Amino acid sequence: MAQVLKVLVVDDVETMRKVTAGQLASLGYGPIDMAGDGAEAWRMLERKRYDLVISDWNMPAMTGIALLQQMRASPRHIHTPFIMITAEAERTRIEAAIASGVSDLLVKPYTAGRLATSVQRAISHRAPEPAPGAQSAAMPAPPHAAAAGPVHLPPLAPPPPTLLLVDDTADNLHVLANVFKGVYRIKAAHNGEKALALCCSDTPPDLVLLDVMMPDMDGFEVARRMRQHPNAENVPIIFVTALTSDAARTEGMTLGAVDFVTKPIDPFQLKLRVANFMRYVELRRQLQADYDNMLAMARLRDDVEAMTRHDLKGPLAGAIGILQALIDAGDLDRRQGEQLRLAEQAMLQVTDMVNLSTELYKIETGKYLLRPEPLPISDVLRRVVETARASYAGKQLVIAVDTDFDVGTDPPVGLGDAMLTYSLLNNLIKNACEAAPERSRVSATLYAGSPLRIEIINKSVIPEQIRPRFFDKFVTGGRAGGTGLGTYSARLLARAQHGDVAFAVDDEAQTTTLIVTLPAAPPVLPA
Structure with a gap:
């Protein structure tokens, strides 16, 4: 029975396009359009929505992997099922396709039955939605979490040929x-x-x-x-x-x-001849099984991340919001206030760890989708500094928050994700405090404007040999216990919100300045 499934078949070989289209038609799918390469396919995608894209990997003008990555970078096509047809045997390239958000992988040559299985798997799987936007000012709690989807287990080993x-x-x-x-x-x-x-x-x-x-x-x-x-x-x-x-x-x-x-x-010779050829058949079948397993494991990881996001981050954010409301109420004695702040700091640190473990991977692989909301940057900055003061009390640092906007005016409002902003500022201020000498000053100054700018200044300078690679992954200044992820992740988190992080070193004054830029929220027009 025919079913409406608008499919775009992309292949630079006309015969292969027609074969795939014919197989889809025989399976009852349609209507079916065809494109000769990724560039032509993208032009068609800009004009028309499709329920499924099936593309060859190696093509001129735009390859299948480039088309997939361009689709996943577009809010319009981020969830469109995409089947990659390939004869690739290089594991790193398949990992790249999976990281780019491919829905299924189909190894050449394939049958109509195998294509039908691939289509069903592709259209039944939907990538997890990005984390919902902020609700509270300093550390948002997402709305009631949707139940995590079904866990995807790796397929069984293929049967004998x-x-x-x-x-x-x-x-x-x-x-x-x-x-x-x-x-x-x-x-x-x-x-x-x-x-x-x-x-x-x-x-x-x-x-x-x-x-x-x-x-x-x-x-x-x-x-x-x-x-x-x-x-x-x-x-x-x-x-x-x-x-x-x-x-x-x-x-x-x-x-x-x-x-x-x-x-x-001769039964013995015939058995050997068949066995020799079946090795090639088995290699191709095993290649398909390996790709199926790799894709299944990637989806299992996505399921675990979704459960972590919904089942851990939601309750944590809610508890943080309650603690912050109690602290801001101002009707606590000194000891109670200190205890609540310690609890708040511990929860913020756990949230930061969860945030980085789930969202940083998505940003690195281009799968993160920003849902920006108005964000009072000064509140987030104040929370981060208060946490740093407690964490680095032993160094007797003076950690100050300064502002550069007119008194009596409303504090500047950013546009981004509160959890990402907290994490990037926490990483940078932590980095500055660790680098600063004892009994020195660390300052964080918020400047109004568009974009908003935050300058974090500390004594000591970045070692000259690592300055060209300061924001690279795993680069440290030789500090014991350093992971080299603080500044790397901070820049990624800023750029994911259409901002950036840079630095300036004053060798004469022996200071380092970290400069964060983030989008400013548009002004609210009077009713």
Whole structure:
């Protein structure tokens, strides 16, 4: 039964486009459009919405992976199912496709049945939604978390390859079946018509042992018709025949035979020949199974991250909001206030760790989708500084918050994600406090404007040898226990919000200034 599924097939080889489109049509999907490369496909995607994109990997103008990445960077196409067709065996390239948000991977050559499985998997899977936007000013609590989706477990190992035996003599079929019994899944056909039907089905065999001399439809005619059908055109054939002439062998090879065995057969040699070829079949099948497992494990990781985000970050943010409300109420004695601030600091640190573990990966792989909301930067900055004062009390630092906007005016409001902003400011102020000498001053100054600017200044300078790589991953100044992720993650978190982080070093004054820019929220117009 036909079902409406608007599909875009992308391949630079016209024959392959038509074969894939024909297979989809035979499965009842449509309407189907076709594009010759990624660039043409992108132009079509800009004009029209599709329910599924099926693309080859290697194409001129724009490759399949470039098309996938461009789609995932677009809010309009970020969730459109995408099947990548590939013959790639390089694991790192497949990992790149998975990280870029591919819905399914299809290894060439494939059957209509395998394509149907891939389509169903692709359209049934939807990438987890990004974390909801802020609700409270300093540390937002997401709305009631939606239940996490089903856990995706890796598929089982593939079954043994299927061997089709074709011969019009029952005794010959019996002998061949005994030779391969217990090694492969066996199918048998006693005439060409039945053999052709099995080969052209949605589950064709992996290899055919095909007799040539048969009534009604001989083996050569079976092979000729197989090569005209999309499900059977890539099925390998070993001809088994009493014909020994060069002309017969040439005709068989012309029809795509991978081997030619003469009767009477030597069961031991035939078994070796089939086993040798089946190794190539098994490698291709294992390649598909490996890609399926890699994709399943990536989805399992996404499921775990979604559960972490919903089941851990939500309650944490809610508890932080309650603590902050109690602290801001101002009706606590000194000891109670200190205890609540300690609890708040601990929860903020845990939230920061969870935030980085779940969101940083998405930002690195281009899967993060920002949902900006108005954000009182001064409140977030104040919370971070209060946490730093408690954490670095032993160094006797003076950690100050300054502002550069007119007294009596409303504090500047940023536009971004409160949790990301907290994490990036926390990392930078922590970095400044760790680098600062004891009994020195660390200042964080907020400047109004568009964009908003925050300057964090501390005594001591960044070592000259690491300045060109200061924001690179795992770069440290030799500090014991340093991970080299603080400034790296801070810049990523800022850029994910359309801001940035830079630094300036004054060697004469022996100071380092970290400069954060973030978008300012548009002014609220009077009603």
